[in-house]
Amino acid sequence: MDANDTAVFTYPRSLSRTPTHYCPGCLHGVAHRLVAEAIDALGVREKTVGICPVGCSVLAYKYFDCDMIEASHGRAPAVATGVKRARPDLVCFTYQGDGDLASIGMAEIIHAANRNEPITVIFYNNAIYGMTGGQMAPTTLVGMKTSTSPTGRDPIDRGAGYPIRMVELLNTLEGPVYLARQSLLSSADIFRARRVVQRAFSLQSKGFTFVEFVGTCPTNWGMAPVEAREWAQKRMIEVFPIGVFRDREAEAAKASAAKEA
Amino acid sequence: MGEKILMKGSEAIAEAAVRAGCKLFFGYPITPQNEVPEYMSKRLFEVGGQFVQAESEVAASNMCYGAAAVGHRVMTSSSSPGVTLKQEGLSYCAGSELPVVVVNVMRGGPGLGGIQPAQSDYFQATRPGHGDFRYIVIAPATIQEAVDLMMDAFDLADRYRNPVMVLADGLIGQMMEPVVFREDPPKEYDKSWACTGCAGREKNIVNSLYLDPKDLEDHNFHLFRKYDEVEKNEIRVEEYLMEDAEVALAAYGTTARICKTAIGLLRAQGFKVGLVRPITLWPFPYRTFRKVADRVRFVLDVEMSMGQMIQDVRLGVVERCPVHFYGRVGGMVPAPVEIVQQVQRLLAE
Structure with missing residues (x-):
């Protein structure tokens, strides 16, 4: 192989070479790739069990090339609990959208986090129900129009509630070891997201790890992909701020370094 | 053991x-x-x-x-x-x-x-x-x-x-x-x-x-x-004192035990009563009821419900004999004497 043949793009081993059903401009594909890269980086594909949700990523069991379980709507963290209690030696991740995780699955995610189940939760937040055709999600922004909030999400006159911030909510619990939110809106964001996902997977043996991706849904937002990313950057990030909210291991390392110094 | x-x-x-x-x-x-x-x-x-x-x-x-x-x-x-x-x-x-x-x-x-x-x-x-x-x-x-x-x-x-x-x-x-x-x-x-x-094999999907x-x-x-x-x-069913029975009780679980006590009381009075007790509720022993239905005057289905298993009993009996019902609900447990009275009443009809 000479210099001109150097591969500049390869599939992660943990990703199947199956065309996805995702819409043009959707960032699920990017999120899948980051998860697959993390599994490859840790060399754990052959002992990983992924759990996919109900929603746009319902077919993710086709896209990851590791053992996969399809869960019922919102229950992936409960299914993951069953997996890890039976086989603590396995690596287990759930992959969930905002309707799945923050609405119907709210009890399951809160309690899995509270028990500090050693799992990695990947949460794709695009503020809308994608698969069912663009209904209001628990993360839909105030004023945002969806097919079930046609005049915009109205928490006052229509009692439609406010966007729920999952990382901040989970950050009130004692249990979790890693909680982070990162966007997938630019190349630089994706680069940072790659590190965050790998960090989450690498800390899974310590306990509950959670990564929220701020993503888009061009189809149901009624926007072109680029416009959707710009809108998300402008509007979603102020509601869902980026950052590592908790890293127990880093905090412990820092504390012990300070003690030694 | x-x-x-x-x-x-x-x-x-x-x-x-x-x-x-x-x-x-x-x-x-x-x-x-x-x-x-x-x-x-x-x-x-x-x-x-x-x-x-x-x-x-x-x-x-x-x-x-x-x-x-x-x-x-x-x-x-x-x-x-x-x-x-x-x-x-x-x-x-x-x-x-x-x-x-x-x-x-x-x-x-x-x-x-x-x-x-x-x-x-x-x-x-x-x-x-x-x-x-x-x-x-x-x-x-x-x-x-x-x-x-x-x-x-x-x-x-x-x-x-x-x-x-x-x-x-x-x-x-x-x-x-x-x-x-x-x-x-x-x-x-x-x-x-x-x-x-998936070590050493293709991935599995559940x-x-x-x-x-x-x-x-x-x-x-x-x-x-x-x-x-x-x-x-896998059908499992118990037939209790059914060889000479002229009346069949149908019951499962605790109610079947109460029925057995009732059958003892009835037999002491000379009534030939037996019990068909489904142990598997699905698969249901339809054939046993079909067989029994040709030999008895009637089936009395006894449940702690308003009558649920009776639907399957009727499917088994297929109108070969009458199927009657006696049930207690809400946590009320039927006493053997209640079942005895039901059988006596139905026999007198």
């Missing part, structure tokens, strides 16, 4: 599960079966297992789904309103062909109902949640039988890769009787389908989603070929 020990029903059921090789329990408190999770919360950690008090029955049944998906024996237990919530996870288990054992210690309903014994979940057990599927449903009438059936339940679940429901009532759960545990080691089953990590109608139809056909096998192989 092991030694005879005196145990409460719920605890005996839990111990039987442990001895059948079940090391995982996921459940949520509900009366009258709390002794099952309480027992498991101590016992399972002694045998290197895991117990999780789940956030809800919905979560508990989905934890079972996860543990079964990696190929481990797993169980949950609950009572009627809780079982309604478990129907979600159990339908997914049936669709994904996962072996799970669920104990339902029935209480009265509808709604919150009460906490006293009932048999009003016959429909919920034999006509379960959404989609075309079946549980294998087994109904013990004594604590010893509960222990034996509990151990069989795990084998049935593994053999047919399907949920098995042990349908008991508050009396079975709460009373104490001497039991002996079988000592045969748990059987091994092929679980090469389980999600245990799934109940079939978006192509043809695929979903084929999947349903596949499940029902399996259920045909269950119907062929």
Whole structure:
């Protein structure tokens, strides 16, 4: 192989070479790739069990090339609990959208986090129900129009509630070891997201790890992909701020370094 | 065989599960079966297992789904309103062909109902949640039988890769009787389908989603070929004093025991009465009822419900003889004398 043949793009081993059903401009594909890269980086594909949700990523069991379980709507963290209690030696991740995780699955995610189940939760937040055709999600922004909030999400006159911030909510619990939110809106964001996902997977043996991706849904937002990313950057990030909210291991390392110094 | 020990029903059921090789329990408190999770919360950690008090029955049944998906024996237990919530996870288990054992210690309903014994979940057990599927449903009438059936339940679940429901009532759960545990080691089953990590093989997928109608139809056909096998192989029924019987009582579980006492009283008065006791409620012993119907004057179906199993009894009898009903509900347990009076009244008609 000479210099001109150097591969500049390869599939992660943990990703199947199956065309996805995702819409043009959707960032699920990017999120899948980051998860697959993390599994490859840790060399754990052959002992990983992924759990996919109900929603746009319902077919993710086709896209990851590791053992996969399809869960019922919102229950992936409960299914993951069953997996890890039976086989603590396995690596287990759930992959969930905002309707799945923050609405119907709210009890399951809160309690899995509270028990500090050693799992990695990947949460794709695009503020809308994608698969069912663009209904209001628990993360839909105030004023945002969806097919079930046609005049915009109205928490006052229509009692439609406010966007729920999952990382901040989970950050009130004692249990979790890693909680982070990162966007997938630019190349630089994706680069940072790659590190965050790998960090989450690498800390899974310590306990509950959670990564929220701020993503888009061009189809149901009624926007072109680029416009959707710009809108998300402008509007979603102020509601869902980026950052590592908790890293127990880093905090412990820092504390012990300070003690030694 | 092991030694005879005196145990409460719920605890005996839990111990039987442990001895059948079940090391995982996921459940949520509900009366009258709390002794099952309480027992498991101590016992399972002694045998290197895991117990999780789940956030809800919905979560508990989905934890079972996860543990079964990696190929481990797993169980949950609950009572009627809780079982309604478990129907979600159990339908997914049936669709994904996962072996799970669920104990339902029935209480009265509808709604919150009460906490006293009932048999009003016959429909919920034999006509379960959404989609075309079946549980294998087994109904013990004594604590010893509960222990034996509990151990069989795990084998049935593994053999047919399907949920098995042990349908008991508050009396079975709460009373104490001497039991002996079988000592045969748990059987091994092929679980090469389980999600245990894909080392050295293609990936496994545990799934109940079939978006192509043809695929979903084929999947349903596949499940029902399996259920045909269950119907062929697994029907269990007790015929008690039926050889010379002119009247057949039909009852399961605790009610069947009460019927036996009533039959003793009736026979002492010269009435030739027997009992057909389905042990498997699905698959149901239709053929036994069909056979019996040609020989008796009538069948009296006795339940702690407003009449649920009677639908299956009638399907078995096919109008070959009258089928009458006597039921008590809400936690009211029929007394033997009530059943005696019913039989006498019907014979006098």
